[in-house]
Amino acid sequence: MIGDLITGYGFWNPLIWIIVMATGLLFAWLIWRCGESGYDKGTEQTKPYLSGNDEPPKSDVHIRGGNMYWGFTHALKGYYDKLIPLHSGVVNDYLTWFVIGVIVIFVVVMVI
Amino acid sequence: MNLLLDNLPALLIAVPLLGAFLVPVIGRFLPKIRDAWIILVSFLASLAAVITAAAVFLKGTLVYVFGAAAVSSAADSGGIPFRIIFTIDGFGAFMLLSAAIVSFAVVLYLVASQKERSGKSEFYALYLLLTAGIFGMVSTGDLFNFFVFLEINTLAGAALVSYHRKGGIAVEGAIKYLIVNTVGGLMVLFSIGLLYAQYNSLNMAFLASQMTWTTLNIVALVLFITALGMKAGAVPFHFATPDAYSVAPSGITAVMVVASQAGLYGLFRVLFTLYGGSINTVTIGWVIIILGILSMVIGVTMALPQKDIKRLLAYHAVSQTGYMLLGVGVAFAVLGDPAATAAFGQTAMEGGLFHIINHALYKGLLFLAVGAVIYRTGVWSLNKLGGLGHNMKWTMVFFLIGALAIAGIPPFNGFASKLMIYESVFAFNPALSIIAMVVSILTLASFMKVFHSVFMGPRLPEYENVKEVPKLMIAGMIILTIFVIGFGLVPDLVVDSIVSPAAAALLNQGSYITAVLGGGL
Numbered sequence: 001m002i003g004d005l006i007t008g009y010g011f012w013n014p015l016i017w018i019i020v021m022a023t024g025l026l027f028a029w030l031i032w033r034c035g036e037s038g039y040d041k042g043t044e045q046t047k048p049y050l051s052g053n054d055e056p057p058k059s060d061v062h063i064r065g066g067n068m069y070w071g072f073t074h075a076l077k078g079y080y081d082k083l084i085p086l087h088s089g090v091v092n093d094y095l096t097w098f099v100i101g102v103i104v105i106f107v108v109v110m111v112i
Numbered sequence: 113m114n115l116l117l118d119n120l121p122a123l124l125i126a127v128p129l130l131g132a133f134l135v136p137v138i139g140r141f142l143p144k145i146r147d148a149w150i151i152l153v154s155f156l157a158s159l160a161a162v163i164t165a166a167a168v169f170l171k172g173t174l175v176y177v178f179g180a181a182a183v184s185s186a187a188d189s190g191g192i193p194f195r196i197i198f199t200i201d202g203f204g205a206f207m208l209l210s211a212a213i214v215s216f217a218v219v220l221y222l223v224a225s226q227k228e229r230s231g232k233s234e235f236y237a238l239y240l241l242l243t244a245g246i247f248g249m250v251s252t253g254d255l256f257n258f259f260v261f262l263e264i265n266t267l268a269g270a271a272l273v274s275y276h277r278k279g280g281i282a283v284e285g286a287i288k289y290l291i292v293n294t295v296g297g298l299m300v301l302f303s304i305g306l307l308y309a310q311y312n313s314l315n316m317a318f319l320a321s322q323m324t325w326t327t328l329n330i331v332a333l334v335l336f337i338t339a340l341g342m343k344a345g346a347v348p349f350h351f352a353t354p355d356a357y358s359v360a361p362s363g364i365t366a367v368m369v370v371a372s373q374a375g376l377y378g379l380f381r382v383l384f385t386l387y388g389g390s391i392n393t394v395t396i397g398w399v400i401i402i403l404g405i406l407s408m409v410i411g412v413t414m415a416l417p418q419k420d421i422k423r424l425l426a427y428h429a430v431s432q433t434g435y436m437l438l439g440v441g442v443a444f445a446v447l448g449d450p451a452a453t454a455a456f457g458q459t460a461m462e463g464g465l466f467h468i469i470n471h472a473l474y475k476g477l478l479f480l481a482v483g484a485v486i487y488r489t490g491v492w493s494l495n496k497l498g499g500l501g502h503n504m505k506w507t508m509v510f511f512l513i514g515a516l517a518i519a520g521i522p523p524f525n526g527f528a529s530k531l532m533i534y535e536s537v538f539a540f541n542p543a544l545s546i547i548a549m550v551v552s553i554l555t556l557a558s559f560m561k562v563f564h565s566v567f568m569g570p571r572l573p574e575y576e577n578v579k580e581v582p583k584l585m586i587a588g589m590i591i592l593t594i595f596v597i598g599f600g601l602v603p604d605l606v607v608d609s610i611v612s613p614a615a616a617a618l619l620n621q622g623s624y625i626t627a628v629l630g631g632g633l
Binding site: 003004005006007008009010012014015017018057058059061062063064065066068069072073076079080083084086087089091093094095097098100101102105106108109110112 | 287288291295299331338348349351352396399410414417456459493495496497522523528536538557562565566569570571572607
């Protein structure tokens with residue numbers, strides 16, 4: 001079939017995938033069409049409801065990059081505490097890693 | 113016309129070199145046509161690369177001897193070929209294609225993004241030198257010539273990294289990149305010296321025909337692996353890569369990805385063509401695999417907590433290099449086992465190579481899209497950006513496509529190559545494949561963060577007046593987007609027409625040797 005990429009165990013066909021996705025989107029659109037459309041844009045109906053409080057400034061509600069995945073990095077604190085200092089920005093360290101790499105690979109290749 | 117076609121391999125180098133040397137002259141006397149000149153030269157160089165690649169895919173390995181009609185050797189030399197010889201097989205042609213697409217797309221982008229900058233003549237001259245260096249590295253069949261092009265690549269790349277950012281931070285990144293890669297280049301030269309001292313030749317095909325498993329050759333191989341791995345940005349030799357990528361002009365970073373991949377080309381060429389089956393492929397294959405796994409895991413985990421948008425992308429470049437090393441490493445580990453090679457080794461190789469061109473395209477696109485954001489806002493920090501999707505819709509769409517592609521989401525090109533890697537590597541060792549999938553999930557998570565923090569959210573007051581970037585910058589991104597989507601929609605055609613010939617060229621060492629030396633040696 002046109003578009004079949006043989007991947008070893010099976011195949012991948014993006015055209016089939018697109019047809020399936022398009023069908024799914026069509027159903028989603030049909031369901032959306034059944035929804036309530038009688039609201040007025042730009043009125044109280046479309047404003048976020050924050051328990052009666054005023055909406056804060058836009059710049060305050062945007063979730064910045066630094067707010068994301070802090071839990072992930074916190075959970076792996078031990079890992080990051082060791083990994084980040086290795087990226088010291090010092091060229092001498094970079095070249096030391098090069099030398100270490102050369103030695104380790106040479107020993108591995110000679111021994112095994 | 114025939115004269116031009118017959119000398120295409122020479123034009124690959126001559127066009128960008130001549131163009132580079134004339135840019136300052138044109139910039140001095142005819143500054144109004146300088147931009148048109150750089151676009152024309154880049155187009156012609158890319159056209160030469162595409163035609164050369166097409167010729168190789170249609171007719172087979174192309175051997176071009178500088179200064180003679182055919183390969184020749186002195187009567188008493190034992191058949192050692194002399195003169196500089198370009199040997200472009202399926203793998204070289206594949207790399208040429210990748211470099212040609214990205215370098216031309218980036219030129220369009222640069223002409224607009226650098227419009228207000230000073231020193232453009234020298235900047236473009238360096239850019240064309242970098243292009244010549246990349247084309248030369250993937251075309252030459254001579255080891256010393258490879259070293260020369262590697263140095264051109266490094267020097268021009270470092271100069272471009274430092275070119276246009278105030279405050280000295282770019283110069284610092286460039287100097288680190290220069291020092292580290294120059295040391296790597298010297299190690300490559302030392303390795304070449306070790307081989308030359310033993311075999312009296314610098315020709316790769318001749319050396320491949322003579323290669324044996326000696327201690328000197330092992331030393332040379334280890335230095336080749338580490339030095340070219342450093343050029344490619346593989347962990348633990350990757351440290352200078354994010355330092356340089358994060359401070360370079362964004363268009364330049366897109367091409368630096370291809371420049372790094374030329375180092376990867378050198379590594380695979382040395383492994384498969386120069387050494388081939390004469391070495392312990394299982395051990396060396398596992399060394400490459402471990403470098404790949406380290407690159408994937410450390411690259412992506414270092415990317416996740418980054419706040420600097422370009423540094424984050426740079427760590428992802430390291431991570432994606434790991435996929436290529438993993439796929440090709442598995443193929444090398446089973447090179448001595450024809451049954452395993454046929455069952456999954458060749459697919460692993462094809463997946464790894466396919467990922468090279470895919471990565472060049474979507475990472476190039478991502479760097480250009482991020483460059484567009486920086487071009488309009490002047491802000492690198494993810495903590496300060498936000499809501500730009502309201503004002504930069506085209507850039508947002510391009511970034512989203514690149515992000516989905518790098519995360520391996522169908523139907524984009526990254527998914528096709530990753531799937532080939534997952535399935536073939538699973539047959540070799542399931543744990544490696546699972547690690548690759550986990551890294552892909554983390555990549556998606558990382559790009560969700562970037563996409564949300566840069567483009568989503570309410571329109572922020574500080575970016576109220578931000579506009580979309582100029583049309584030429586959009587044009588550069590459109591070219592890459594077309595390939596990212598196209599390669600994802602018809603991956604079978606891409607694999608059959610350019611990836612499989614590249615993998616076959618690497619797997620069949622004998623055909624490379626025969627193409628240059630004939631059956632005489």
